[in-house]
Amino acid sequence: MVEHRPTFVTNLECSLTGEVYEADQVHGQSSAGRPLLVRYDLDAMRTQVTRDEIAARPTDLWRWRELLPVRATTDIVSLGEIETPLVPLLKAGGANVLVKDEGRLPTGSFKARGLVMAVAMAKALGITRIAMPTNGNAGAALAAYASRCGIETIVFCPADTPEINVREIAMQGARVWRVNGLIDDCGAIVGEGARQGRWFDFSTLKEPYRIEGKKTMGLELAAQLGWTLPKAIFYPTGGGTGLIGMWKAFAELEALGWIGSERPKMFAVQAAGCAPIVKAFEDGVEHADRWEDAHTVAAGIRVPRAVGDFLILRAVRESGGRALAVSDAAILDAVDDAARQDGLLLCPEGGATLAAYRQALADGLVAAEDSTILFNCATGLKYPMPEAPQALDRHALIDWDAL
Amino acid sequence: MVEHRPTFVTNLECSLTGEVYEADQVHGQSSAGRPLLVRYDLDAMRTQVTRDEIAARPTDLWRWRELLPVRATTDIVSLGEIETPLVPLLKAGGANVLVKDEGRLPTGSFKARGLVMAVAMAKALGITRIAMPTNGNAGAALAAYASRCGIETIVFCPADTPEINVREIAMQGARVWRVNGLIDDCGAIVGEGARQGRWFDFSTLKEPYRIEGKKTMGLELAAQLGWTLPKAIFYPTGGGTGLIGMWKAFAELEALGWIGSERPKMFAVQAAGCAPIVKAFEDGVEHADRWEDAHTVAAGIRVPRAVGDFLILRAVRESGGRALAVSDAAILDAVDDAARQDGLLLCPEGGATLAAYRQALADGLVAAEDSTILFNCATGLKYPMPEAPQALDRHALIDWDAL
Numbered sequence: 001m002v003e004h005r006p007t008f009v010t011n012l013e014c015s016l017t018g019e020v021y022e023a024d025q026v027h028g029q030s031s032a033g034r035p036l037l038v039r040y041d042l043d044a045m046r047t048q049v050t051r052d053e054i055a056a057r058p059t060d061l062w063r064w065r066e067l068l069p070v071r072a073t074t075d076i077v078s079l080g081e082i083e084t085p086l087v088p089l090l091k092a093g094g095a096n097v098l099v100k101d102e103g104r105l106p107t108g109s110f111k112a113r114g115l116v117m118a119v120a121m122a123k124a125l126g127i128t129r130i131a132m133p134t135n136g137n138a139g140a141a142l143a144a145y146a147s148r149c150g151i152e153t154i155v156f157c158p159a160d161t162p163e164i165n166v167r168e169i170a171m172q173g174a175r176v177w178r179v180n181g182l183i184d185d186c187g188a189i190v191g192e193g194a195r196q197g198r199w200f201d202f203s204t205l206k207e208p209y210r211i212e213g214k215k216t217m218g219l220e221l222a223a224q225l226g227w228t229l230p231k232a233i234f235y236p237t238g239g240g241t242g243l244i245g246m247w248k249a250f251a252e253l254e255a256l257g258w259i260g261s262e263r264p265k266m267f268a269v270q271a272a273g274c275a276p277i278v279k280a281f282e283d284g285v286e287h288a289d290r291w292e293d294a295h296t297v298a299a300g301i302r303v304p305r306a307v308g309d310f311l312i313l314r315a316v317r318e319s320g321g322r323a324l325a326v327s328d329a330a331i332l333d334a335v336d337d338a339a340r341q342d343g344l345l346l347c348p349e350g351g352a353t354l355a356a357y358r359q360a361l362a363d364g365l366v367a368a369e370d371s372t373i374l375f376n377c378a379t380g381l382k383y384p385m386p387e388a389p390q391a392l393d394r395h396a397l398i399d400w401d402a403l
Numbered sequence: 404m405v406e407h408r409p410t411f412v413t414n415l416e417c418s419l420t421g422e423v424y425e426a427d428q429v430h431g432q433s434s435a436g437r438p439l440l441v442r443y444d445l446d447a448m449r450t451q452v453t454r455d456e457i458a459a460r461p462t463d464l465w466r467w468r469e470l471l472p473v474r475a476t477t478d479i480v481s482l483g484e485i486e487t488p489l490v491p492l493l494k495a496g497g498a499n500v501l502v503k504d505e506g507r508l509p510t511g512s513f514k515a516r517g518l519v520m521a522v523a524m525a526k527a528l529g530i531t532r533i534a535m536p537t538n539g540n541a542g543a544a545l546a547a548y549a550s551r552c553g554i555e556t557i558v559f560c561p562a563d564t565p566e567i568n569v570r571e572i573a574m575q576g577a578r579v580w581r582v583n584g585l586i587d588d589c590g591a592i593v594g595e596g597a598r599q600g601r602w603f604d605f606s607t608l609k610e611p612y613r614i615e616g617k618k619t620m621g622l623e624l625a626a627q628l629g630w631t632l633p634k635a636i637f638y639p640t641g642g643g644t645g646l647i648g649m650w651k652a653f654a655e656l657e658a659l660g661w662i663g664s665e666r667p668k669m670f671a672v673q674a675a676g677c678a679p680i681v682k683a684f685e686d687g688v689e690h691a692d693r694w695e696d697a698h699t700v701a702a703g704i705r706v707p708r709a710v711g712d713f714l715i716l717r718a719v720r721e722s723g724g725r726a727l728a729v730s731d732a733a734i735l736d737a738v739d740d741a742a743r744q745d746g747l748l749l750c751p752e753g754g755a756t757l758a759a760y761r762q763a764l765a766d767g768l769v770a771a772e773d774s775t776i777l778f779n780c781a782t783g784l785k786y787p788m789p790e791a792p793q794a795l796d797r798h799a800l801i802d803w804d805a806l
Contacts, residue, residue: 059462060488079746080488080504085463087483087509101483104507106490107748108784144746154806159794164784170791171742171783177795177806185797198803339574343482343547345510380574381511381567381784388573391562392580394588400601403557403580 004073005065008045012036012208015311023069026125028194029206035308036208037248038069042255051258055223059083061113061216067252068117069212075124077149079106081116083220089374091341092334093354094361097372098230099344100221103379107144107168109137109347110217110377114241117213118202119145128152131199133186135238135299136165137378140172142202147173154199156186161299164382182294183238184305204239205308214242218249221373222259230264231370232321234357236349236377237268237277238303240312247315264373265321265366268312269349269356271296272325274304277312281323286310297328298348300377322365330355335380347383350376407476408468411448415439415611418714426472429528430611431597431604438608438711440651441472441615445658454661458626462486464516464619470655471520472615478527480552482509484519486623492777494744495737496757497764500775501633502747503624506782510547510571512540512750513620513780517644520616521605522548531555534602536589538641538702539568540781543575545605550576557602559589564702567785585697587708607642608711617645621652624776625662633667634773635724637760639752639780640671640680641706643715650718667776668724668769671715672752672759674699675728677707680715684726689713700731701751703780725768733758738783750786753779 012021014030015037021027023038030036049066057063061081070076084105086098093099102110115138122130131154132142139155146153153174157166158181169176179186187203194201205211222229229250235243243266253259270278274294280287288309294302306312316323335351338344346354353374360366392398415424417433418440424430426441433439452469460466464484473479487508489501496502505513518541525533534557535545542558549556556577560569561584572579582589590606597604608614625632632653638646646669656662673681676699683691691712697705709715719726738754741747749757756777763769795801 078490080490080507082485082488082507085483085485087481104483104485106746108782144742144748146746147743148746156795163790164788166791167788168748168784171739171748171788172746173743175793175806176791177793179795179797181797189795189797189801192801193803193806196803198806336574339547340550340576343509343549343551343575345547345571345574379511379782379784381571381782385567385570385574387566388569388579390578390580392559392582392592394582394584394592398592398595400596400599403578403596403601 007068007071008040008042008066009069010039010041012038026127027208028201035205035211035311038208038212040067040252042252046256051227061116064216064219067219069209070117070120070124072124075120077116077119077123077145079112079144079148081105081112083224086224087344089338089342089344089354092337093357093374094368096369097357097374099350099374099376100217102375102377103347107137107140108379108382109141110214110242111138111141113216114210114213115141115145118207118209119149119151121209122151122200123149127200129199130202131156131190131193132202133157133183133190135183135302136161137300139169139174139176140165143169143172143174156189158182158186162383182302182304204241211241211245211248215245215249217242218246219253222253227259229259229262230373232267232366232372233264234267234269234353234372234374236298236301236352236375237270237312238301239306240268240277240308242375243268243315244308244311263319266316266319267321267356267360268316268323269352270323270325271298271301271331271352272327274302275325276304277306277309278323278325280309280313281316286313298331298352300347300349301352324356324359326352326355326359334358339380345380346376347378347380349378350374410472410474411443411445411469412472413442413444415441429530432609438614438714439611441611443470443655445655449659454630464519467619467622470622472612473520473523473527475527478523480519480522480526480548482515482547482551484508484515486627489627490747492741492745492747492757495740496760496777497771499772500760500777502753502777502779503620505778505780506750510540510543511782511785512544513617513645514541514544516619517613517616518544518548521610521612522552522554524612525554525603526552530603532602533605534559534593534596535605536560536586536593538586538705539564540703542572542577542579543568546572546575546577559592561585561589565786586706607644614644614648614651618648618652620645621649622656625656630662632662632665633776635670635769635775636667637670637672637756637775637777639701639704639755639778640673640715641704642709643671643680643711645778646671646718647711647714666722669719669722670724670759670763671719671726672755673726673728674701674704674734674755675730677705678728679707680709680712681726681728683712683716684719689716701734701755703750703752704755727759727762729755729758729762737761742783748783749779750781750783752781753777753783
């Protein structure tokens with residue numbers, strides 16, 4: 001299904017110190033305990049591929065092959081990673097608001113982007129057993145891709161993770177455990193097992209390749225918008241891999257000469273009940289403290305501590321954007337409005353981006369005429385919806401005017 | 404988002420008698436009480452568009468504009484109808500089995516294809532109030548598209564329709580009623596209300612345009628397979644609009660000279676607990692009797708009576724295919740295998756096609772080397788999954804070897 005193309009990967013480097021690591025080796029984090037970033041020979045690449053060639057290829061994630069770390073086509077484990085559509089949100093958003101609907105990806109969320117890449121690399125590097133903490137969607141994507149290529153997976157999620165996520169993970173062949181704690185408590189178990197040599201740790205930003213998959217959101221946006229970028233991006237921010245990834249993608253595209261130096265304002269959206277990045281942003285600091293008593297209806301962004309905090313904050317600040325917190329009530333209103341008015345069922349995290357957009361608009365941080373992208377990171381179908389209990393007895397007299 | 408292109412629509416005609424009806428008028432069924440089919444000036448079209456031009460366009464449903472009934476681009480109500488991917492089902496299926504994953508469409512099912520077209524035409528023709536009987540997915544798609552363009556909708560579903568479907572319909576702005584009966588009982592209410600002039604009847608094959616949307620499954624398949632068709636197609640058959648639509652699409656593509664005269668064997672897949680088409684096929688008759696006491700886990704194909712029965716049976720027979728019934732146990736096994744082995748979570752109706760394929764393979768109706776397409780008509784996330792109850796106490800001593 002996927003044609004062979006060369007990758008231009010050269011090496012990995014520490015996101016904090018710049019220390020260089022060899023490609024094609026098993027790596028977790030850097031020796032400084034920070035995320036590793038994959039680097040490419042963009043000078044060579046710009047002489048060998050044009051953006052028009054990319055644009056003419058089938059529009060899936062693998063069109064970006066030269067900018068992805070997978071070398072051998074046979075290591076690609078695909079479930080059909082389509083380019084996700086941009087859906088106008090005319091009524092609930094406005095004339096210049098597009099939703100990038102990531103719920104269309106395999107397993108119904110943007111986590112598929114990161115995990116398809118990380119699993120392909122795990123396959124390439126001979127890893128056979130993987131563990132991961134998850135609020136639901138990442139675990140589902142890991143389970144699907146790993147099962148598909150025979151890698152064993154063990155997934156840990158907070159005890160109150162929605163039932164549908166836990167079942168989906170199990171259905172797709174992972175062993176899944178509900179843990180009495182939050183995602184970082186689950187992460188501690190995964191970390192301990194990894195230290196014991198029981199499995200490879202696939203936590204957010206603790207292996208180098210999920211970010212490479214997630215950066216395709218930025219690559220796709222540029223291609224979909226005719227090699228321009230929007231004025232503003234609202235991104236639901238838990239671990240923040242996607243935001244960091246897009247920021248990296250924009251830099252790579254500029255280095256290739258495929259886009260200019262203009263950047264969108266990046267808005268990192270969090271829930272008021274779990275807003276460590278917002279607090280760090282407002283405090284003007286580089287790292288975020290753990291958020292205590294985290295709670296929000298948007299489980300995907302209930303991440304008390306993000307290992308890539310400094311990378312998120314750096315991107316948001318460089319972009320002239322903000323970190324914004326929204327209430328659960330505003331999130332639920334936004335979900336309701338988008339579904340009722342525009343027929344688009346967002347996930348709560350997607351709803352959070354609409355709520356944040358509305359707040360930013362009211363506060364003058366964006367203008368109604370600014371082209372704006374909201375990320376809906378998963379299908380709304382995975383989340384609880386209010387009851388709709390109307391019953392009609394077909395054997396009784398029907399009150400037609402009441403229908 | 405969508406460029407203007409001319410449609411080559413000429414007229415409508417009765418699928419039974421051939422009686423001609425004018426295009427661009429509000430129509431339900433023909434005067435003979437049969438479905439109306441849309442006809443195009445394919446001779447004119449073949450001189451003005453090439454298949455290569457179509458192939459070079461953005462890969463969504465609207466690339467087929469010339470073969471679709473919508474005239475004005477402003478009538479298109481889109482939620483991002485992407486081309487759905489073909490996903491290999493290597494382990495649970497076989498080397499030559501591809502799943503067309505229709506769960507990636509807006510509202511998570513192939514019903515979006517039919518409804519995006521029917522709603523656009525309703526908008527074009529000034530219809531303002533629509534009612535529909537549904538087993539779930541069609542109602543969700545109708546609600547989403549109709550709400551998006553301000554058309555009022557009233558949806559009736561069997562009392563035991565899964566909660567998620569009913570809630571989704573309501574969230575997306577329709578008024579939804581649970582009725583103590585099956586889908587044809589719901590259809591009777593819709594029909595009665597339509598006769599009273601309360602709304603327009605959007606039941607399967609009772610308006611002419613859902614089939615035009617559904618036929619894009621056949622158009623897409625041809626384009627995705629390089630203007631060839633597979634040897635066999637397994638299609639979950641309730642109302643059968645998609646099967647009839649694909650058969651029509653293949654005829655149109657051949658008339659355009661874009662494919663040859665070879666056709667896939669069409670396998671209409673039903674559940675053993677509701678198999679009216681299978682019975683009619685085996686009895687060698689043209690019409691199917693209502694199936695009494697219909698029951699199956701695959702609610703989407705729990706359709707006791709299909710108004711297009713003769714069109715389904717005709718296509719299946721002309722193709723050299725079969726109508727096949729599979730047990731609920733075989734369906735659930737198939738869903739489980741595809742998820743566990745290939746990481747692809749099928750809906751029960753999609754599982755039914757895998758179960759039927761396995762049966763057909765065992766019975767020698769298809770060969771393992773035949774290129775085969777299974778239709779997964781909706782995301783598996785909308786359906787009940789088995790419990791996955793493992794809990795882990797992070798404060799207790801962890802039995803690592805048991806994880």
